[in-house]
Amino acid sequence: MAHAEPHPAHLLLIDDDADIVRLLTIRLTAAGYRVSTAESAQAALNRLDIERPALVLSDVRLPDRDGLALFDEIRARHPALPVILLTAHGNIPDAVDATARGAFAYLTKPFDGRALLDKIAQALALAAPSQTVTAQGEAWREGLISRSQRMAELLAEAKLVAGTDASILIRGESGSGKEVLARAIHRASARSHAPFIAVNCGAIPEQLLESELFGHMKGAFTGAVANHRGLFQAAHGGTLFLDEIGDMPLALQVKLLRVLQERAVRPVGSAEAVQIDVRILSATHRDLDQAMAEGQFREDLYYRLNVVTLALPALSERREDIPLLANHFLATVAEKYGRQVNGFAPDALEALSMAPWPGNVRQLFNVVEQVCALSTAPLVPLALVQRALRVPSIEVLSLADARQRFERDYLVKLLKLTNGNVADAARLAERNRTEFYRLLQRHGLAPELFRSDDQQAVADGRQE
Template sequence: MPRPRPDSPAPPPQRQRILVVDDDADMLRLLSLRLRAAGYDVATAASAEAALAHFDLERPQLVLSDVRLPGRDGLALFDELRARCPALPVILMTAHGTIPDAVEATAKGVFTYLTKPFDGRALLEQIDQALALAAPAALPAQADSRWRSEIISRSGRMADLLAEAYMVAQSDASVLLLGESGTGKELLARAIHRASPRAGKPFVAINCGAIPEALLESELFGHVKGAFTDAVSHHKGLFQAADGGTLLLDEIGDMPPALQVKLLRVLQERAVRPVGSSQSQPVDVRIISATHRDLEAAMAAGQFREDLYYRLHVVTLTLPTLAERREDIPLLANHFLDQLARKYDRKLSGFSPEALKALTTAPWPGNVRQLYNAVEQVCALSTTPLVPLSLVQRALRVPGAQVLSLAEARQRFEREYLVGLLKMTDGHVADAARLAQRNRTEFYRLLQKHQLTPAHFKPEGPTEPVADERQD
């Protein structure tokens, strides 16, 4: 075989093929000219049937289709394409009358929809984005997509993460999941379990920060009858419950130091010793841990054991924030709306384009969990099938409510009440105590408790400590 000459030009890169489907011949011609001018290889079809026939002959990298087609419409075409090639990006073109149908389709996985008439530059930007997102490495061909069915995404960032998670699932290595609260760490842990050889065995999860330290050891390792006052029977721990399967240790960064030592021993010996027992019991468990904390900073502060850290983070996967995967927001929002509409028996078809844009551009500090809560609010309040912008804006304006404990609320009220009395009496303790219907000694104790100095409220402003004024 002759070798190519060193000065031979490199072969031109293969152009990406787009299949355009529209029964309007003028629109087909216009779109073909515009896309070819942008460097794409373009094929056309005037019906869904013709598009499917072309797809069987030569698969395109993207399909651009009108919603209104003769016979089978664009939504039915999308369903068929999705069944044949789940990763193929599809963009729908729609007139105003079919916006609800197009919006509903985004919940099923349509990349986006464009309302006619649309700007040519906007069309090219959406196509570029769709092709870029379809480019990341796909999951291995043998992967059954059901393992990740709970994770709704089409972003390149998540595609890379899921491809990595699938490979990790085939081994028995411990996995550490990092990410902000609300990013879906438990969903990813469940997906890894379903993709693993342990899928037929239990998946057990525990939040290490939500259980008091006195109970956490018993929950994890179990206890025998009589081990402590309330131990009226033998109790199997979560390690034993997950035997053969997977145990998720959520918020592992909040685990008390004393329990970190015992957990490390279990991981090293692959055996647990129930509280009150002298016998260890072997367990076969795959550990996935998760945290939103910076464990390296916790180690530096002496709050997390270094040896345990290296046991847990054989493989580390970091979940992106919702702001880092904005292309998933329309898909997630419509998915949640569909779920909640069925749950509450509401007839909702989707979001208006303006509402969807507002959702997509919002900051989402609470990530996917916050998005779900916002969608639940608009689902409860919407009086029309298509959720309007006003309801989404209302949901987005709601600040994250600071929930105080009863004790904290009392403390805050008590301090504000005392400050108000001191302002009213210009710092005269006797008058303030009289208004509060308390004796001066008790009133002074309250002021000291809240670190309030009466002299700071006097018009002349001298600074004398609370204890001195009591001698006046």
């Protein structure tokens, strides 16, 4: 059976110039987009009430409303909808104002067609709508926000094996979402009506882990003042998730293997075994092959747990999912804290997409929580993201400002080098004294401030 082609992205073009509309519609349609048009701000808002495009292209000069005012209204109604503003009357203050208010880009006509298509593609990639799972058949994967091919393949495999009772070993870096995947597999299984119990084998002291897993009888050891039902019994009929199984002590690995073979647990201090019906999912960030080679993990237990392996990619290996996850987390955290934060500024979202993420999805959530708590604007700015990522802020100057700064620094160095002697400084700069004095005046630099006391006295004597 042939695969259905993906639906082309829907763009809304707002402009009252019929020639521009015709030209852009031809160009955008040829690039594979579906284009709707509106000739006024009100017509655009009416269309947005009926359908939701993936992106808006709007002229700044419209017959019934200023384009920036229209943008503000679109932002208020649809905070995550990317908007690119177009104008034949562009100026720097308007562009700065538009981007500060959250416009994805501000292009001045006539613009390069390739540049426009690149901006559209970038906006669609960064602001793709979150695939929040609402369909009943996909409810099992709630919380697994993704649109990457890598994750799509993994989830298809996970759903397939979820329908069996096979033990599954989930491999992945710390923070990559192994427990989230385990919970999804449980929801997709025939055991979804029964408990899902998770335990971190590396977080519980060895002397307590056996009691936690298998239970104990009253009086079995000091402090055992009552019978305790272990996690295996608590998960009866359902799923037990053993996180960081690679950190389980060897002595306990032997007992776990016996439980899996006999399908029964013997609580500490009990002479009788209790039958259990539990599916085992386990996870680790360790290299278990190396651990087995070093005698730190039992080979027979490994094969009992590893009937099926699922490898969860690191966040840096599925970067196209970062904007979706970031916006999903931001909406969750903003609702939790009652904050009016609607999204990320385009450069902030791009910074998140390009960050290394050694802590994976867990680190991304922490960063989003921090910026949400500190943001004072509807859109999270780049500076807050850089702060949360501990990335030094880079000051970006206009070319004119950069030249001014360089020129002043250069003059200061020359005056220091020549101890404030204008004739020597002008000669080194290969400029005549009159021109050099003008440069000093422009930058408010007084040569006498760079002279030593002796030199200043000589200069004063010359003037008398």
